[in-house]
Amino acid sequence: MRLAAYAFALFIAIFILLRLFRPSDTGAGRYTGSDRSMYNSLSQQRANQPGGSGKGSATKETARTYTGPVKFPALGQSLQAISATGGKQPRNRNVLFATASLKSANSLIPLACKMSRERQNYVHFAFIGRSEISLPDLLKINGEDETCQMIMHDARPDFPGTSTEARMMVSTIRALHHIHAFMHPQAVLIDSTDAEEEYFVLGTRDQIQAMDRAALIELPDPSNTQFSWITKLDSSSLAAWDKIEIDILIQAPAHGAANLGRLLRSLSKADLSAMAIPHITIELPHAVDAQIDKTIADFEWPTAYLASGSPARMVSLRRRISRQKLTEEDSSLRFLESYWPRNPSMSHILVLSPHTELHPQFFHYLKYTLLHHRFSNAAMLQDWNSHVMSYGFSSPKTLLDMSEPLAVPEREASEKEGGAFVWQGPNSDATVFAGNKWIELHSFVSRGMEMQDSDSSVTWPRKETSKKHPAWLEYALQLSRLRGYYTIYPGSDTAEVILGIHDDIPDVPEEYSEDSEAQKDAKGDSAKDQATSLFDADSKVSVLSTLSGEGGLPSLLNLPILSWDGREISPEILERDAREYAAKFRREVGQCGDTAIPKWPDKYARDLFCTPKEEDV
Secondary structure, eight states, X not given: OHHHHHHHHHHHHHHHHHHHTSOOTTOTTSOOHHHHHHHHHHHHHHXXXXXOOOOSOHHHHHHOOBOOOOOOTTHHHHHHTTGGGTTTSSSSSEEEEEESOHHHHHHHHHHHHHHHHXXXXXXXXXXXXXXXXXXXXXXXXXTOOTTOOOEEEEOOOSSGGGBOHHHHHHHXXXXXXXXXXXXXXXXXEEEOSTTSOHHHHHHHHHHHTTSTTOEEEEESOTTOGGGGGGGGSOHHHHHTTTTOEXXXXXXXXXXXXXXXXXXXXXXXXXXXXXXXXXXXXXXXXXXXXXXXXXXHHHOOSSOTTTSTTOOOOOEEEEEOOOOSOOOHHHHHHHHHTTOXXXXXXXXXXXXXXXXXXXXXXXXXXXXHHHHHHHHSHHHHHTTGGGTEEEEEOSOOOBOTTSSSBOOOOOSHHXXXXXXXXXXXXXXXXXXXXXXHHHHHHHHHHHHXXXXXXXXXTOOOOOOOSOTTSOTHHHHHHHHHHHHTOEEEEOOHHHHHHHEEEXXXXXXXXXXXXXXXXXXXXXXXXXXXXXXXXXXXXXXXXXXXGGSSTTTOOOOGGGSOEEOTTSOEEOHHHHHHHHHHHHHHXXXXXXXXXXXXXXXXXXXXXXXXXXXXXXXXX
């Protein structure tokens, strides 16, 4: 009886597995008229895109005619073996590389193995192609062996060599469906070049929409070493790959088109293959030189190779009506009104000064920095984002009032982390402001100015920054001091590769255009352009080579902290100084007297004022 019971249990287990890895009774795995129609529609969409391969021609289709139900002879075994990776949970450490092409496998396998050696993720590789090559041989011919720690999955259907293109696309969709059920990959990485099979790309794009929070990362050239930084990111960072949004804001000068032209040309040459094309807003004064008008008219964005055949233009121009010279207050208001994040946690704004010039790899480093510092497991668990206002890409040399040099700590920890540091002083050259902090800054300035209008005795803010910098930076600095916020800066070696800060043509903010002190500060101590000797836009130096640990970014907890006035301080001192400054601000500006400061800061800065607006925002 016991033997019969065991035999019956074994029969039930085998029956369940066979049912799981066969097409459903609805015919989802069978070549049908609707499948053929869907394949033709998706294929035409891809063919219309620049570089569309147009694979799956009628000649090839007639040579491959099998349309039977889809089964996966080998997939069940490998999926059953990965229970220890936590694949049943929506959030885990699983990352999937997938391909159907041997050429694409040649590019993806080295990248996947490199990621597996970082030991941050469970790295999986799925092959859904027609070739009959074994997975161990596929690994071997691509120069890898058992030291590669990734988990291989044979996701090929039965009869792949004679299946129609439509059946292979259905096979891709069904394979990813089963993989998702057992793995819940946080990101799926594929080759988007013509080397990849069309049915695979179409099927993956179709199925990814049903895979919860998984990000689809379409690599334009997986063999390109510029993308090797992807292997340094953990699964949590990669899951945010296709969710973050970046807009660009530029305040154009009234005179001198050379700086603006240089910046716009560098934007046109930037490699944006790692991210969605950002929208650019250019703020213009009332009156500008004719040459500036021409420079902007000649600027094409996105450039032809980025536009994908779309006539859409992603540039907005905002030109002021008033002829009156801007005050500090007016300039700050206009700047902050230029942008509002659609999603505070995912939408961010890159502020660029006209005197900057970007290296083609700039946006690679930008995305690498954002994904690591905002979305990594460490960032989430240790709440890094609560104190980060922005991400700087230059390496400041002086305090914001330009009275003294900024002394970055020269100690072992700083060198170990590639010279990176955090500073309470924000930056106006090239900085990404976090969406949620931009909202808080917007509300902070609005409430403060309303308070000042209602009480003429309130003097706000106290000038702590040089007139070389735009007026809005003063408000950003004050909010940083009130909250204990800071900006993350790269080491000088990295900053000098990704960004040039030119001072050959003085670039004075419009609100200080008639101020002699501002003219002097903008010109600097030397007539020689410092960026000429430090920055090379055509340099082939990899940004990763300037970072520590073979291209890794540091933990925020390991970086030295500098106060707004240049002192090296501890996190505890940072918090203490912020509380004391907030109490003083509430008394002198917020009209709160000596009332207790609320325990939790308000995301609209309402806790800093005691006669707030009636509106919530």
